[in-house]
Amino acid sequence: MRIVVAAALLLFATPATAEIEIRAYDLPTRSGAHDVAASPQPNGPVWYTAQRQGKLGKLDPNTGKVDQIPLGEGSAPHGVIIGPDGAPWITDGGQNAIVRVDPSTHEVKRFPLPEERGYTNLNTAAFDSRGILWFTGQNGIYGRLDPRSGQVTVWDAPRGRGPYGIASAPDGSVYYASLAGSHIVRIDVDSGHAIPIEPPTKDQGARRVWSDSKGQIWVSEWNSGNVSRFDPKTNAWRTWKLPGDRPRTYAVYVDEKDIVWLSEWSANAMVRFDPQTETFQSFPSDRSSANVRQILGRAGEVWAPESGADRLIVYRTK
Amino acid sequence: MVEMGSARALSQGDAVRGARVFQRCYACHSVDPAERHLQGPNLYGVVGRRAGTVDGYEYSDAMLAAGRAGMVWDEQTLDAYLMDAEETIVGTKMGPMRLRESDRADVIAYLKKAVAQ
Numbered sequence: 123m124r125i126v127v128a129a130a131l132l133l134f135a136t137p138a139t140a141e142i143e144i145r146a147y148d149l150p151t152r153s154g155a156h157d158v159a160a161s162p163q164p165n166g167p168v169w170y171t172a173q174r175q176g177k178l179g180k181l182d183p184n185t186g187k188v189d190q191i192p193l194g195e196g197s198a199p200h201g202v203i204i205g206p207d208g209a210p211w212i213t214d215g216g217q218n219a220i221v222r223v224d225p226s227t228h229e230v231k232r233f234p235l236p237e238e239r240g241y242t243n244l245n246t247a248a249f250d251s252r253g254i255l256w257f258t259g260q261n262g263i264y265g266r267l268d269p270r271s272g273q274v275t276v277w278d279a280p281r282g283r284g285p286y287g288i289a290s291a292p293d294g295s296v297y298y299a300s301l302a303g304s305h306i307v308r309i310d311v312d313s314g315h316a317i318p319i320e321p322p323t324k325d326q327g328a329r330r331v332w333s334d335s336k337g338q339i340w341v342s343e344w345n346s347g348n349v350s351r352f353d354p355k356t357n358a359w360r361t362w363k364l365p366g367d368r369p370r371t372y373a374v375y376v377d378e379k380d381i382v383w384l385s386e387w388s389a390n391a392m393v394r395f396d397p398q399t400e401t402f403q404s405f406p407s408d409r410s411s412a413n414v415r416q417i418l419g420r421a422g423e424v425w426a427p428e429s430g431a432d433r434l435i436v437y438r439t440k
Numbered sequence: 441m442v443e444m445g446s447a448r449a450l451s452q453g454d455a456v457r458g459a460r461v462f463q464r465c466y467a468c469h470s471v472d473p474a475e476r477h478l479q480g481p482n483l484y485g486v487v488g489r490r491a492g493t494v495d496g497y498e499y500s501d502a503m504l505a506a507g508r509a510g511m512v513w514d515e516q517t518l519d520a521y522l523m524d525a526e527e528t529i530v531g532t533k534m535g536p537m538r539l540r541e542s543d544r545a546d547v548i549a550y551l552k553k554a555v556a557q
Contacts (some may be wrong), residue, residue: 154536174536241463260467283467300480411531
């Protein structure tokens, strides 16, 4: 058990944007924090996947104290999200299993994928409005887990390898992005059928998706350096190129005010995009190769794991 | 410090088992010379190839530097890289990849055989 002290307090303000307070929390060396999930309660624990160490990390943002919970032999956790039960749920690529950690007892429970599926390279998960967990596997699968019964169902992705980020929308639908396939997919949560949807930029490398409050799906495009938005009501797309030289857009998240947050690897920066004014605001990291692979927040806070710098960064919006 | 696999372990690599290990690489790499659109460079013929030299692939500065310095992918360099990619070539684009000794030997055997067929 380590106690680490929060470091660096930075304040940014621009005339057209909200005041942003940035705070960094150091994590154990070489933890390789991949994804982060903050508990919904204010000042509650912030969970992260220590992919390099096969553990789930738990940060107390009030004290900076970090605990890391081993997830099992061969674990290499990729994604983590908070379920309707308040627990962190993990897509563990190393164990080829969905893993639940009890937030109080830290008991680890595994839901392995069917053995006949082989290694799936589990990526990310999202809960739908009925409490079903949907997940992606980069080797070309997607699936669902019913936490009540423990039943795991896996389907072949319609266009092979690639399924990456996944998110649910307010209407209960679920979308995933296919990085290798350069498209997004809408999953029919009743039948499990996957419907590919093509972004307008060819070979864009759709990596992650997130919904805004209106159900519009935002897509981070790794190859093209764009962020794009799909409106399911009209099937219309809008696309914006991130600023800078040859941007690489890795992660996307939309906060409760419908502000879009992105991680851009070429500039080594977090980028805030306001869809109303169509303006970008960049927050470069003070560490080289910060490598932010995912972004997730709670009311008033946007959290980003710097996998290359062993830190969690929080952007507090006022 | 990166602990290398033993010569014995590498010599006992099994390509059939290696094909299964390669599933951990499959999302981003291919040994089919026609598949060149993935996130990682095509690995057809990788054994014996200078690092950072697949035509058309956008390498990290770190990998390009390794190639300019003369690094060639052979059993030893692949073994070190697959033991801990981010430690072996700091700044590599490849995500966290750490295989155990027997898996490294097997997948290296698979990569050698893939071009031999």
